[in-house]
Amino acid sequence: MPKHIIRHCQxxxxxxxxxxxxxxxxxxxVNVDFVHRACLLHDIMRVCDFKKPLEHIFDSPADAEDLQKWRELSERYKGIRHEQAGYEFLxxxxxxxxxxxxxxxxxALLEKENCPQTIEEKLVYYADKRAMHDKIVPLAERLEEGHRRNEQKNCQNKLNVQYVDSLIFELEKELFQLAAER
Incomplete structure (x- = not known):
């Protein structure tokens, strides 16, 4: 994985x-070890989503061997989003x-088949929505940044981002209630 993606996963x-x-x-x-492993791997196939040539997207130089592996993976899973590609790969x-x-x-919260069900799945989903690159930020800030980055895609898919965001805030409330000191 590219270094900036590793930092995001961490x-x-x-x-x-x-x-x-x-x-x-x-x-x-809750299986804490599972949560840890799944989070570290959740963007294992993120290179499949990159539109620019791989040489131009990294904050530090990648060696030729890594670039070749990432190109092969991108080609193998062409047209498949990184979440599905990661599933297929593992x-x-x-x-x-x-x-x-x-x-x-x-x-995923809109899709019966892909909606996180277990506490572990919900934690992976939620934590990813809070991680802006390699920093944990408030949920609203992270969602706004994601909407700016994905505005065209969301419009093309006619995705109701306000509704999805409301579901993510509900999930945050659920997880915080489970985590609250008793």
Whole structure:
């Protein structure tokens, strides 16, 4: 994975694990190790979404071998979003992690099949929505940034971002209630 994506995955994992540990401390069953692993891998196929040539998107130089691997993966999963590509890439060896990765797409809350169901899946989804690059920011700030970046795509898909955002804020409330000290 490119270094900036690794940093994003690490930030995502930090928040998700913190919440998972608080939830577990309240006596609620949650697999903290699973949350950590799934977050570290959630953008494993992010290179599939890049539109620019790979050489021009990184904040630090990538070596020729990495660039070639990323090009091959991008070609292999061409036309497939990174969430689905990550699922396809991992499903045979790590089916549960693959499923959590598949369910972290922004619009997954609208889709019965892809909506996060378990606490672990919800933590992966939510923490990703709070991680702006490698920083954890307030949910509203992160969603606004994502909307600016994806405005054209959201319009093309006729996605009701206000409704999706409201579902994400509901999820935040649910997770914070589970994590609250008792």
């Amino acid at each position: 930030a995502t994992a930090g928040l998700a694990v913190e919440l998972a540990e608080k939830i577990a401390a309240n006596g609620i069953e 499903k045979d060896k790590y089916p549960e992690i693959a499923l959590a990765i598949k369910k972290h797409a922004y619009n």
